Amino acid sequence: MVVEQVSVFVENKPGRLSKVTRILGEAGINIRALSIAELGEFGVIRLVVDRPHEAKAVLSNSGFTVGINRVLAIEMGDEPGSLARIASALGDAGVNIDYAYAFIARAREKAVLIARVDDVKRAEEVLSSEGIRLLSAEELEDL
Numbered sequence: 001m002v003v004e005q006v007s008v009f010v011e012n013k014p015g016r017l018s019k020v021t022r023i024l025g026e027a028g029i030n031i032r033a034l035s036i037a038e039l040g041e042f043g044v045i046r047l048v049v050d051r052p053h054e055a056k057a058v059l060s061n062s063g064f065t066v067g068i069n070r071v072l073a074i075e076m077g078d079e080p081g082s083l084a085r086i087a088s089a090l091g092d093a094g095v096n097i098d099y100a101y102a103f104i105a106r107a108r109e110k111a112v113l114i115a116r117v118d119d120v121k122r123a124e125e126v127l128s129s130e131g132i133r134l135l136s137a138e139e140l141e142d143l
Contacts, residue, residue, distance in 0.1 A: 001134045002070040002120060004052040008045040009065040012038055020045055020059065027058045032140050033114050035101035046101070048073070048114060050141060070120060073135040074113040074127060078104055086113060086132060093126040095119050105143040112143065 010016040017036065024031060024047075033048040049055045052068055059066045076082040083102070090097060100115040112135065117123045127134060 001072075001124065001136050003048060003073045003114070003135070003137045003140065005069045005071045005114065005116070006047045006049055006052050006055045006059070007067045007069055008047070008059055009067075010043050010045060012041055012043045016043070017045060019062075020064065023058055023062050024049065024055055027054060029055050029058070032143070033101065033103050033112070035099075035114070037099070046099075046114075048140065069116060071114050071116045072120065072123060072127075073137075073140055074115060075133040075135055076102075076111050076113055078109060078111045082111065083113065085130070086115075086127070089126050089130045089132065090117065090123055093122060095123045095126060112140070 008020055010020065021031070030050040031047055032050065035046040037044045047055070056066045056068055074086055076086060087097065096118040098116040098118060100113055102111055102113045104111050124134060
């Protein structure tokens with residue numbers, strides 16, 4: 001069960017995040033999760049949004065370089081050790097976490113880890129066997 005994430009490549013300078021989020025807001029696209037990574041003079045804004053393909057289109061039409069990646073939305077407890085349990089299960093199975101970011105879903109009293117892994121199918125199998133729940137894009141809408 002994968003979720004599509006929008007990755008926007010931007011110059012690392014003031015106003016880029018403002019422009020990206022303004023474009024999405026004007027298009028009525030809701031941001032569910034966000035991460036920013038700095039890569040020297042450039043950066044990557046990673047977003048989980050309610051309509052990823054529309055987000056890609058409006059951002060591309062505004063001159064941004066945009067990609068869509070498959071990531072996992074992993075539900076975890078909002079308590080010490082929850083992330084370690086997920087990281088251990090994946091690491092022990094030889095699944096690499098390329099990058100990840102998390103947010104708290106207070107309405108569910110849970111946290112959500114957004115993770116890009118090198119083997120989605122294996123990660124899904126491992127996490128399922130450990131009783132760790134993956135969330136669909138639709139379930140993210142309800143958080």
